[in-house]
Amino acid sequence: xxxxxxxxxxxxxxxxxxxxxxxxxxxxxxxxxxxxxxxxxxxxxxxxxxxxxxxxxxxxxxxxxxxxxxxxxxxxxxxxxxxxxxxxx
Numbered sequence: 411x412x413x414x415x416x417x418x419x420x421x422x423x424x425x426x427x428x429x430x431x432x433x434x435x436x437x438x439x440x441x442x443x444x445x446x447x448x449x450x451x452x453x454x455x456x457x458x459x460x461x462x463x464x465x466x467x468x469x470x471x472x473x474x475x476x477x478x479x480x481x482x483x484x485x486x487x488x489x490x491x492x493x494x495x496x497x498x499x
Contacts, residue, residue: 417444418494419453420466421486442494459496463487 415424417432422444424430431439432448440448447454457465463486470482490496 415441416493417447418442419447419496420444420462421489421493422446422469447495453495459490462496463490 416422417424417430422430424441424444428439428441430444431441432443432445433450434440435451437450440451442448443453463483466486467479467482470486471477471479474482
C-alpha cells in the first residue's frame with residue numbers, strides 16, 4: 411500500500427494503469443491527479459479542502475464496509491493536508 415499511486419487532490423487510488431489519470435492542457439496524462447479532479451490542465455472543481463472532504467465522505471463510507479462517516483471524515487482531515495493540492499504553500 412505504501413507505493414500505491416493516489417490522486418493528490420481526493421486521495422483516490424489510481425490503480426496500476428494510467429486510465430484514471432487526469433490530463434494536462436496538451437492532453438497528456440497527469441499522474442498526480444485523477445480524471446475526476448483534473449482535466450485539460452485544470453481542476454474540475456474549485457473547492458476548498460473541507461468541501462472536498464465533504465464530497466468524498468460518502469464515497470469512502472460506501473467503499474469501506476463498516477466505516478462511519480465520522481471515521482471517514484477524521485481520516486481525511488488528517489490525510490488530505492499531506493496531498494499535493496492541499497499542502498500549505
